Amino acid sequence: MTKKMTTKVTIEAVIFDLDGVVVYTDEYHSRGWRRLCDDQGWRFPEEVSDQLRGVSRMESLQIILDSNGVSATGEEKEEMAHRKNEYYKTYLQEVDESALVPGAVDCIRELRRRGVLIGLGSASKNALTVLRGLGIEELFDQAVTGLDITRSKPDPQVFTLGGQRLGVSPERCAVFEDAVSGVEAANAAGMISVGFGPTQGLDQAGADLLVPDYAWLDIDAFLAGTLWS
Ligand code: BG6
Ligand code: MG
Numbered sequence: 001m002t003k004k005m006t007t008k009v010t011i012e013a014v015i016f017d018l019d020g021v022v023v024y025t026d027e028y029h030s031r032g033w034r035r036l037c038d039d040q041g042w043r044f045p046e047e048v049s050d051q052l053r054g055v056s057r058m059e060s061l062q063i064i065l066d067s068n069g070v071s072a073t074g075e076e077k078e079e080m081a082h083r084k085n086e087y088y089k090t091y092l093q094e095v096d097e098s099a100l101v102p103g104a105v106d107c108i109r110e111l112r113r114r115g116v117l118i119g120l121g122s123a124s125k126n127a128l129t130v131l132r133g134l135g136i137e138e139l140f141d142q143a144v145t146g147l148d149i150t151r152s153k154p155d156p157q158v159f160t161l162g163g164q165r166l167g168v169s170p171e172r173c174a175v176f177e178d179a180v181s182g183v184e185a186a187n188a189a190g191m192i193s194v195g196f197g198p199t200q201g202l203d204q205a206g207a208d209l210l211v212p213d214y215a216w217l218d219i220d221a222f223l224a225g226t227l228w229s
Contacts, residue, residue, distance in 0.1 A: 015119035020178035054179030103214025156189035
């Protein structure tokens with residue numbers, strides 16, 4: 001049991017990761033990397049794909065290079081990261097409401113109805129394009145994206161900045177994350193960490209609460225703090 005779980009908390013803000021928590025764009029990121037690996041004749045096993053959750057574009061490429069025992073110049077890395085992003089942006093054109101994680105929008109609306117502030121905390125530089133494409137940008141009071149940060153999860157910067165922009169102290173913020181690095185970042189920010197979805201290792205990463213899907217989540221119990229008491 002973590003120290004956060006032993007004390008009563010009042011949640012005033014919830015910060016959502018985007019890819020894999022609000023929209024299944026995590027699958028499109030994977031497709032983009034897989035295509036790049038196919039181009040290059042490299043392996044892209046499932047466990048490597050999971051390691052890329054929450055990780056910036058250039059760091060993701062480095063993980064792929066390392067897992068294949070390949071080195072590249074700075075210029076080559078820039079080209080490959082750019083190529084993957086072009087693939088990803090092509091896939092984004094297919095994204096419609098069917099790519100929304102079931103229950104995500106309802107959960108956000110219910111939280112808003114109860115006066116909870118909503119933030120976005122995403123490592124993706126494409127995050128606002130995704131929100132706008134789906135017409136859900138207005139559900140978020142503040143959005144911090146890959147364009148705003150200099151340090152990737154598990155560094156807490158994305159969430160710390162989000163809490164500051166929302167005007168809510170860290171211990172009153174909860175973070176929904178599907179990535180091990182994201183749960184670690186939320187904990188490092190001193191926020192309540194909710195490990196969302198089926199990713200392996202969220203528990204071991206120190207998630208305060210594991211939420212398999214939105215249907216499981218009782219929002220009143222969550223806000224009352226009784227889910228982890
Ligand atoms: C995160 C994804 O949200 O954004 C990662 O989980 C992705 O898989 C990262 O690499 C950066 O995204 P982008 O769109 O800036 O390349
Ligand atoms: Mg994610």
